[in-house]
Amino acid sequence: MSVIELRRDPATGALRAAPKLEVRGITKLYTRDGATLPVLENFSLTVADLEFLVLLGPSGCGKSTLLRIIDGIETCDAGEVILDGKDVTGTTGAGRGMVFQSFELFPWRTVLGNVAFGLEVAGVGAKERTEIARNCINLVGLSGFENAYPHELSGGMQQRVGIARALAIDPTVLLMDEPYGALDVQTRDLLQDELLNIWEKQRKTVIFVTHSIEEALYLADRIVVMSPRPARIEQVIEVPFGRPRREEIKSTPEFLNLRRQIWQSLKKTAHV
Amino acid sequence: MAVQSKSVADTLKKKSGAGSSFTGFAGRRLPIDRRLLSAASVLVVLAIWQWGAGHVSGFILPAPGDVLGRFLDPKWLTRVASAFGQSLVQLGLGFGLTLLVAVPLGIVIGRSRVLTRMFEPVINAIYAIPPVAFVPFLIIWFGLFLQARVALVFLMSVFDVLVIMISGSRDVRKSLLDVGRSFDASHSQRLRLIVFPALMPFLFAALRVGSARAINGMITAELFFAAVNLGAIMKRATQNFDSATVLAVVLLICLLGLAAQSAINALERHLLHWHVRPA
Amino acid sequence: MSRLRDLALPCLGFALLLAAWEIAGRVLGGALLAPPTSVAVQFVEQLGRGEMLRELSGSLRQMAIGFAAACVVGMPLGALMGRSGVADAIFRPWVSMLVVTSTAALIPLFILLLGTGLMLRVTIVFLASVWYITLTTYNGARGISAQQIAVARSFSAGPWQIFWKVTMPALYPYLLTGARIGLVHAIRAMVLAEMFVIIGYGGLMHRAGLAIDTAPLLGLLVTLMIVSLALNALLGAAGRRLAPWYEQQRVSA
Numbered sequence: 176m177s178v179i180e181l182r183r184d185p186a187t188g189a190l191r192a193a194p195k196l197e198v199r200g201i202t203k204l205y206t207r208d209g210a211t212l213p214v215l216e217n218f219s220l221t222v223a224d225l226e227f228l229v230l231l232g233p234s235g236c237g238k239s240t241l242l243r244i245i246d247g248i249e250t251c252d253a254g255e256v257i258l259d260g261k262d263v264t265g266t267t268g269a270g271r272g273m274v275f276q277s278f279e280l281f282p283w284r285t286v287l288g289n290v291a292f293g294l295e296v297a298g299v300g301a302k303e304r305t306e307i308a309r310n311c312i313n314l315v316g317l318s319g320f321e322n323a324y325p326h327e328l329s330g331g332m333q334q335r336v337g338i339a340r341a342l343a344i345d346p347t348v349l350l351m352d353e354p355y356g357a358l359d360v361q362t363r364d365l366l367q368d369e370l371l372n373i374w375e376k377q378r379k380t381v382i383f384v385t386h387s388i389e390e391a392l393y394l395a396d397r398i399v400v401m402s403p404r405p406a407r408i409e410q411v412i413e414v415p416f417g418r419p420r421r422e423e424i425k426s427t428p429e430f431l432n433l434r435r436q437i438w439q440s441l442k443k444t445a446h447v
Numbered sequence: 448m449a450v451q452s453k454s455v456a457d458t459l460k461k462k463s464g465a466g467s468s469f470t471g472f473a474g475r476r477l478p479i480d481r482r483l484l485s486a487a488s489v490l491v492v493l494a495i496w497q498w499g500a501g502h503v504s505g506f507i508l509p510a511p512g513d514v515l516g517r518f519l520d521p522k523w524l525t526r527v528a529s530a531f532g533q534s535l536v537q538l539g540l541g542f543g544l545t546l547l548v549a550v551p552l553g554i555v556i557g558r559s560r561v562l563t564r565m566f567e568p569v570i571n572a573i574y575a576i577p578p579v580a581f582v583p584f585l586i587i588w589f590g591l592f593l594q595a596r597v598a599l600v601f602l603m604s605v606f607d608v609l610v611i612m613i614s615g616s617r618d619v620r621k622s623l624l625d626v627g628r629s630f631d632a633s634h635s636q637r638l639r640l641i642v643f644p645a646l647m648p649f650l651f652a653a654l655r656v657g658s659a660r661a662i663n664g665m666i667t668a669e670l671f672f673a674a675v676n677l678g679a680i681m682k683r684a685t686q687n688f689d690s691a692t693v694l695a696v697v698l699l700i701c702l703l704g705l706a707a708q709s710a711i712n713a714l715e716r717h718l719l720h721w722h723v724r725p726a
Numbered sequence: 727m728s729r730l731r732d733l734a735l736p737c738l739g740f741a742l743l744l745a746a747w748e749i750a751g752r753v754l755g756g757a758l759l760a761p762p763t764s765v766a767v768q769f770v771e772q773l774g775r776g777e778m779l780r781e782l783s784g785s786l787r788q789m790a791i792g793f794a795a796a797c798v799v800g801m802p803l804g805a806l807m808g809r810s811g812v813a814d815a816i817f818r819p820w821v822s823m824l825v826v827t828s829t830a831a832l833i834p835l836f837i838l839l840l841g842t843g844l845m846l847r848v849t850i851v852f853l854a855s856v857w858y859i860t861l862t863t864y865n866g867a868r869g870i871s872a873q874q875i876a877v878a879r880s881f882s883a884g885p886w887q888i889f890w891k892v893t894m895p896a897l898y899p900y901l902l903t904g905a906r907i908g909l910v911h912a913i914r915a916m917v918l919a920e921m922f923v924i925i926g927y928g929g930l931m932h933r934a935g936l937a938i939d940t941a942p943l944l945g946l947l948v949t950l951m952i953v954s955l956a957l958n959a960l961l962g963a964a965g966r967r968l969a970p971w972y973e974q975q976r977v978s979a
Contacts, residue, residue, distance in 0.1 A: 248628045268631025279626045283644040283721045293630040296640070324721045344630065484815035492820075508839065564732060565739035572740075575954035577914040579830075579921060580928075580947055583935020587758065659826060667830035671921065685834040693835045697827060704826030 193260070194221035195380045196245070196348050201254035203240055214240050216405035218254070222348070222380060229395035230384045233441065236403030238384045239276075242352050245382065246273045258347065268297075272346030276353040278333040280325040286312060286336050287321040293344035311339040314373055331362040338370070342377070351383045355390070367393060368422065375419055388437050392430060393420060400437060402444035410440055513691035514698065523692075530676040531699065534665055537593060541600025542661040548601075549608035550653070554646065556609075557616020570609060578603040578664070582671050592675075596668035603664030608657040615649025616642070648722050651715040658707045666700055760941035765948065768941040778930065778946065782953065785926040788844060789916040792851025796908055799852075800859030801901055805893070807860070808867020825857035829915050833922050842923045847916065854915030855908035862907060866900025867893070902965040906958055913954050 203215040214237045222228050230238040243249035245256050247267035256264045263269045272293070280289045291308040299307070312318055315335040325333055334354055341349060355363040367390060374381065385391055391398045392414060400410040412433070416424055424430050493511050500510030517523050556562045581602055589595035619642050627637040669678025677696055684692035715722075744762050751761025760768075772778045807814045807821075832853060833846075840846045870893055878892045920928025927950070934943040 243625075246629050248625050266631075267628050271629075273626075273629045275622065275626065277622065279622050281623065281626075281641065281644065283647070283719075292626075292640070296627075296630050296632040296636055326721065481811065481815040484812065485819045488816040489819050561735060564735035565742075567739075568736040569739045569743050572951060572955060575910075575958070576947055576951045577917040577954075579914065579918045580931055580950055582921060583931055583943055584940065584947070586935060587940060662826075663828045663830060666828045667918070670830055670834070681831070681834045685838055688838060690835065690838045693838060697831045697835055700831050701823055701827045704828075705823070708826065 195224040195226070195259065196222040196382070197255075197257040198241070198245060199255045199257065201241065201244060201256070202252045203237070203244065203249075204252050213405040215244075215251070218406055218408075220399065220408070222382060225378045225380055227374065227381045227383065227394060227396045229391040229398045230382065230401060231388065231391040231398050231437070231441075232386060232401035232406075233403060234386055236401050237406030238401050239352050241406065242273070242350050242382060242384050245348075246271050246350050248273075270347035271350055272341035272344050272348075273350040273352065274334070274337045274341045274354045276356045278325070278330070278337050278357070280333055280336055280340075282325050285322050285324055286317060286328070289325070289336055290339045290343050292340060297344065307343055308339075311343045312336075314342065314377070315339045316369065329362075330358050331366060334358065334366065335369075338373075342373075346379065348380045348382060351381065353384050353386070356385070363390070364422070370394070371418075371420060388434050388441070389425060392416075392433055392437075393425060398437075400440065402441075409444060410437075412437065509691040509694050514695045517691055517695040527677070527680060527696070527699065530680055533676040534669060534678075537596045537600060537668065538661055538665040541597045541664060542604055542658060544597065544601045545604040545608055545657060545661065546654075549605050549657075550612055550650065553609045553612025553653075554616045554642070557613040557618075558642070560617075563613060563617055567613065570606060570613075574606040574610065578606075579667055579671065586672065591673040595672050596665070596675075599668040599672075600661050600664035603667070604657040604661040607660050608653040611649055611653040611656065612646070615646050615652075618649075619645045647719055648715075651711060651719065654711045655708060658711065659704055662700065662704050662707065756939050756941060758940065760939060760944055764939075764941045765944045768939075769945040769948070772942060772945050778927075778949065781927045781930050782949065785847075785916055785920060785928070786953070788847045788926070789851050789912055792848040792915075793855060793909060793912040795848070795852050796856035796859055796912065797905060800856040800904070800908065801863050804860040804863025804904070805867045805897060808864045808870075809893070814864075821857055821860055824853070825861065829854040829911075829918055830922075833919060837923070842925070846923070847919045847926070850919040851912045851915045854918075855912040858911055859904040859908040862900050862904030863897065866897045866904075870896045898965075898968075902961070905965075906961050909957060909961060910954070913950075913957070917950070 198218065198220040201215050201218045202213065205212045205214050218237075218241065220241075230241065232238050240249060244251045247256075247263065247265055247269070250265055254264070255262055258270055261269075263271075281292070284292070287305065287308050290311050291304040294304040294307060309318075309321065312321055315338055317332060317335050317339070320328070320332070325336070328336070334357075337354065338351075355366055358366070371394065383391075383394060395414050398410075398412040398414060399408055400412065401407065402409045415429070415433075496508065497511050500508060500513075556566055578599070582599065585595045585598050585602075589598050623641055623645060624637055627641045632640065666677060669676050670681065674682045677700070681693055681696050684690075684696070747759075748761045748763065751759045751764070756764060803817065807817055829850060833850060836846055836849055840849060874892050874896065875888055878888045883891065916926075917928045917931075920926040921932050923929070924932050927946070931943060931946050934946055937943070
C-alpha cells in the first residue's frame with residue numbers, strides 16, 4: 176500500500192493542501208470460477224487541482240478499472256472516491272467526464288447529437304445544448320462535421336467527438352481511458368498535440384491512462400507507474416519538462432533517458 | 448455490432464460486388480449486364496412454359512398467358528381485389544397484435560439475463576411446433592371465423608419477432624450503456640436514448656421475417672378454417688380445375704410478399720441511414 | 727455456481743409454464759385446454775396403441791425424401807449462384823420469388839397438378855425448404871475468402887481441388903445451418919400438407935381436433951415438438967462430429 180500526497184501546483188509551484196480528487200483504499204476483487212483475484216487492493220492516490228496525471232502501466236494492470244471506479248461506472252469492493260471533498264463513490268456524473276478507448280459513439284446520432292448527449296441527459300434545453308455542443312466541436316477542430324454520422328468519420332475524428340462529448344458537460348475531472356490506443360501512430364501524435372492545446376486553453380484536472388511511456392512523458396505533469404495483480408504504485412515521476420510542450424522534446428536526450436529508465440523499471444515488474 | 452469499424456470494409460465490399468462491372472465465373476468479366484441476364488432467364492422460362500402448355504399433351508401446368516389473362520379480366524380482378532382487401536384486414540390485425548405483444552416482451556426479456564435464461568429455451572421449444580399444428584386447437588377456441596384467422600396469423604409470426612427482439616435487446620453493447628451511465632443517465636433515459644435506437648436494426652429484421660410469416664399465416668388461415676376471401680377463391684377454383692386462377696392467386700400473394708419486403712427495406716433505408724448493413 | 731444457475735433457470739422457466747398450463751387446464755376444462763397431467767396419461771395410451779408412432783414414422787419418411795431432394799438440389803445451386811455471377815443472375819429472380827411464396831398457397835395448386843398422393847407431400851416439402859437451403863449456401867459461397875483460394879492456387883491446386891479442399895470446407899457451416907433451417911421448414915410443410923389432405927400424422931391431428939377432449943391433440947402436439955427438437959439437435963450433432971474444427975457460425979437467412 177502506498178499513499179502519495181500531491182504537493183505541487185503545476186502553474187505556480189505553490190503547495191496545495193487539499194487534493195482535487197482523492198482515491199482512498201480502493202479494493203476491487205475479480206471472481207471467476209470460485210477463485211478470487213484482487214485487481215486493486217487498498218489502492219490510494221491523490222490528484223491535485225488542474226493537474227495532468229498519467230497512470231502508466233502494462234495492459235491488464237488495473238489502471239482502466241481504477242478509472243472506471245473513479246467514474247462510478249464500476250463498483251469497488253472497498254474504499255472511497257472523494258471529489259472536491261464530497262464522497263462520490265459508486266455514483267456517476269457529478270463532475271467527471273470520461274473518454275473511452277473505443278470511442279463508443281452512438282451510431283444513430285450525428286456528431287452534434289453525440290456531443291450534446293451528456294447535456295441532454297442532464298436536462299439542458301435544446302438551444303443551449305446545441306450552442307455548447309457547437310463550441311466543443313469547434314474546440315476539437317471538427318466544425319463543419321456537426322451533421323456527420325460516426326461511421327462516416329475516421330478513427331481520429333471519432334475520438335475527437337468523444338473528447339468533445341466529455342468536455343461538453345464541463346467536468347471537474349476529465350478521465351481518459353487509453354483514448355488513442357485504437358489509433359495509428361501519426362494520428363496519435365496529432366491528437367496528443369491537440370489535447371495539450373485544448374488543455375492549455377481550458378485547464379482541467381485530467382487523469383489519463385496509457386501503456387505508452389512516450390505518451391506519458393509527453394503529456395503528464397506527474398506519472399504514476401503501476402504494476403499489476405494487484406495494482407500497485409511502483410513509482411511516481413514528476414515530469415521535469417516545462418509547458419507548453421513541443422513535439423521536438425520527444426527526441427531530446429533528457430526525454431529519451433527518462434523513457435529508458437521507466438522502461439527498465441517496467442520490465443522488471445512485467446509478467447511475460 | 449461494431450458498426451463503426453466495419454463500415455469501411457463493408458463499403459468496399461459493396462462497391463466491388465455491385466454495379467456494371469459484371470464478373471462471370473471465377474472473376475472473368477462478361478459484357479452482359481446482370482439484370483439483362485435475369486430478365487432473359489425469366490422470359491425464356493415463361494416462353495418455354497407457354498409453349499409447353501399449348502403443345503405438350505398432359506402438361507397440366509396452366510399457361511402463363513392464361514394466368515395473365517385472369518389479371519386482365521376486370522370482373523375477376525374486382526372480385527379478387529375485394530377478397531384481397533378482406534384478407535389484408537386479418538393480416539393487419541394479426542401482425543399488429545404480434546408487434547404489440549412480441550416487441551415489448553422481447554425487449555424486456557432480452558434486457559434481463561435471468562429472464563432470458565428462463566424463457567428462451569421454453570420459447571424455442573414452442574417455436575419447434577409447426578404453427579399450423581395449432582389449427583385444430585384454434586378451431587376449438589375461436590371457431591372458424593375472423594378471430595381464429597387472426598389468432599393463426601398471430602401465432603405464426605409472434606415467435607419469430609420475439610426471438611429476434613430478445614436477441615437484439617440482449618446484444619445492445621454494454622459499452623454503449625456504460626457511456627450512458629458515465630454521463631449519469633437514469634435507467635429510463637438509458638432505455639429511451641440508447642437501448643431503443645440500438646434496437647432499431649433488429650426491429651426491422653423482425654419486421655422482415657415477421658411480415659413474411661404473417662402473410663403465410665393469412666393464406667393458411669383462409670385455407671384451413673372456413674374458406675373465405677382469397678382462400679375461398681382458391682378452393683372454388685381447385686374444385687373447378689381452374690388452375691390458372693389458382694396460380695394467379697399464388698402470384699398475387701407472392702407479389703404481396705415482395706411488396707412488403709420492399710416497403711420495409713425502403714422504410715429502413717429512410718429511417719436508419721446511420722446503419723450500415725452487412726452486404 | 728453459475729453453471730448450476732444456467733441449468734436451473736431454464737428448468738424454472740419450463741416449470742412455470744407447466745404450472746400455468748396445469749392451472750389453466752383445470753380451470754378451463756379438458757374440452758378447451760387439457761392440463762399436462764391428463765395429456766401425459768393420454769400420451770402413454772397413445773404410445774401404447776401404436777397408431778401415433780406409425781403415422782409419425784410414415785410421415786417423417788416421406789418428409790425425408792423431400793428434404794433430401796431439397797438438400798441435393800439446393801446446396802449445389804446455392805454454391806453455384808454464390809461463385810458464379812452468371813448463375814446468380816439466371817436463378818436469382820426465381821429463387822427470390824419462390825422463397826416469399828406461401829407454402830399454404832401452393833397446396834391447392836399442387837393438388838390439382840399432382841393429386842393427393844406421395845408426390846404431393848414430397849413436392850410441398852421440397853418447395854418449402856429448398857429455397858432456404860439455397861440462400862443460406864449462397865451467402866456462404868459469396869463469403870469465401872478470395873485469399874484462401876489464392877493460397878490454394880499458389881500451391882498449384884486445380885479448380886476441382888480448390889472446390890473440394892477450400893470451397894466445400896469453407897461452406898460447411900453454412901450447409902449445416904441451411905440444412906437446419908430447411909429442416910424446420912420441411913417439418914412445417916409436412917404438417918401443412920397432411921392437415922390439408924387429412925392423411926398421415928397431420929391427419930391424426932385433424933381428427934384429434936374433432937374430439938371432445940383436447941388431451942390427445944395436445945399429446946400429438948408435444949410429440950411433434952419433441953421430434954422437431956430432436957431432429958434439429960441430431961443434425962447439429964452430426965455436423966459437429968463431421969467437422970469438429972468448425973465452430974457453428976450464426977448465419978441469418
